[in-house]
Every structure is written in structure tokens, then in C-alpha cells.
Amino acid sequence: MTMTTTPPASQLDIAGDLLALLADTTTEPRPDVQLEALTLSVAADLPVLLWGEPGIGKTAALTQLAAALDLPLTTVIASVHEPSDFSGLPVVGDDPAVQGVPMAPPDWAVRLVRAGRGLLFLDELSTAPPAVQAALLRLVLERRIGALQLPPGVRIVAAANPRSSAADGWELSPPLANRFVHLQWTHDHDVVVRGLGGTWPRAALPQLGSGGLADAVALARRAVCGFLTARPGLVHQLPTNEARRGGAWPSPRSWDMTLRLVAFATAAGSSREVLSLLVRGTVGDGPGLELLAWLDRMDLPDPEVLLADPAGAELPERGDLRQAVLDGVVAAVRERPERSRWDAAWALLVRALETGAPDLVVVPATTLASLRRDDWDVPAAVERLAGVVTMSRRADRAASRVADRKAAR
Structure with a gap:
């Protein structure tokens, strides 16, 4: 009887087992502002560009996102390709004079079309030379490579390092930059530590409530159109600085992307922080923050409604919004100065004093007092506000004296 023995495992086999154990990680649902902004942009079918230092986890995030969304991931390193790889390679047929010369797409584009869906990851975008960036314009905007049209199920995400940390980096051309939602990708200490321990956050598409889609679109259109009506100079504003041209800046194209993202974020019930990342990532920090402030003011109650029922008025909790509401009431x-409206405004200020920070009523109370007509009796509510106003003025005078002493030294 012949005995067979199993050969001992080689060191490479043991190393393979160890690598498999290290790669065995799980995911968990975890709030992540960056990841939510990314998935919302992907859901909105907008090209996204992740900016971050080398090694920050951009590629890992895209790999995990593709797995979570069950999308095949196709990675293309933009900087190692020729312009013809994105515009198509000319293929001479039997009779070019009659049939023309078709532009053959690369194999990765053909695979995406066959699959009908997927996540196209354009990596190292900031190291692609200008000629390659120009060839990418049609791919990013029209989803075309040569004569091939990518299917609607394909989403595009790119990644780039800042020029200061990119190998032979280039600034992005303004036409290409204006086609992306720009998201700054940074690391979260707790996420990294927990991930190295074997558990990473899970990406998931936003939960869009089907009942409120029309309202979300109406809000987004009203917000963006109203804002641009008030700020026409921001419809198109190409930055003068070369570096800023390679980022997010306002144009009709980027405002269209902003409108779409506001609608998606509203329908998904996303936080203000996520919405801030999205709008600043399309039109830039300045215009984006102005739009956010405009959205806040859109949600403020009508001063006339508050004056009609001061006892039942609900004032915003946030201090800046409450201040804006009180200023609007006084305005x-x-x-339309009338005795009844003047009394109602005092009642609102008392309500604000009882439910929020006292210092917020000082300026509105002072302004409202200056609107009194000679034949209007001072309401009893003023007595409750007089102490707050007096204390605030004393504090201001004390602060002024301290500043004067410091200036005299």
C-alpha cells in the first residue's frame, strides 16, 4: 500500500494566506459627509473630481463605492494615455473617400458599452498634459469616445492631486474643470483607524422619497433662478487666477449642475454640510456660500404672517436666521407704520427674548423704538426689553473704553 503525503506549504502559500486575512474587511453604515456628497453626485449623473493629497484614499474610496453600488470599475490613468486614446484611433477602411475614416474606441470603452453600466475612474487627472485634457472634454461632457457613445448607466469620477504634490503636475484647463463637481477629499482620523481595524464605512445611494420629487425640483429652480436674478454678475465669472480656473467657478453649465444637486440633496433630505460641499464644488466657495445664505432666507417666515399672529409665531432656532427674521419684521x-403693527412687532420681540439669546433683540428693539409716533402709547412689552437694551449699551460703552485705553498705551 502506497502512502501519499501532502507536500509542505511553501512560504509564498503561507504569505498568500496572510494577505487574504489582511484583505478580509467588512463595512458598516456610518455618516460620512464626503461619501454622501460623492454618492449624490454619482446619482445625479454628474462627473465628479476628487482633489486630495497622495495616499489620502481617493482610489480606495472609488473601489469601495463601485463595489457598494454593484458597478464594474474601469480605471484609466489619464496621464499615461495619448490624446487619440480618448478621441479615437483612425481606422482606414476599404474606401475612405466614400465611407470616411472611422475613429475606433479603446478596448476599455468597448467593455463599458457591452456591460451597459459601470464606474469609469479617470485617475491622475492633474498630471495629464494639456493635449490629453483637451481630448477628455468630449468624454466628460458628451460621454463619447471616437464614434462610441457610452450608455446612460456609466458614471464618471476622476481624481487629482494638487499641483504642488503632483508629479509633473499641470493646472486643469478651464473648459475641463468647469465640467466637474469638485470635491476636496480629506482623511477622517476615526474612519482611518476603524478601517485599519477591519471595518470601513459603506457607501450607499441616497434614499430619494418619490413623493417629494416635484417639490424638490421646484425649490431648486426657485432658489437658483431667484439668486441669479438678484446677482446677475455671478451667472458667468471666469477667475483671473490660473489656479482658480482649474477648480470650481460659476458658469451657466456649473449653475445647471448646481440646480440638479440642490434638487437631489433636497429630495434625499441631506444635511446642510453635504449641500455646502456640493454647491461650493460646482460654482466655487464665494458664489456657493451666497447661494446657501439665499436658501436660508427662502425658508424664513413671512414678516407679515408673523405680525398677523405674534402669539403663535415660530422663530428660527439659529441665531443668524432669527436675527434676519426680526430685522425683516422691523423693516x-x-x-407700513401702523399702531397695530408696531404693537405686534413688540410682542414678537418679547417672544424672541423668552425663547432665545437676549442680545439678538437689542438692535431690532432700538430701531423699532425710533419708529414710534407721538400719539402711540408705549406698550407694556417695552418694559421687559428695556433692561436688555440698557445692559447691552453699557457693555458696548465698557468695551469701547477698554479699547480706547489699549489704543492710548
């Missing part, structure tokens, strides 16, 4: 009384 409404100034425009």
Missing part, C-alpha cells in the same frame, strides 16, 4: 413696520 416691514417701517414700510
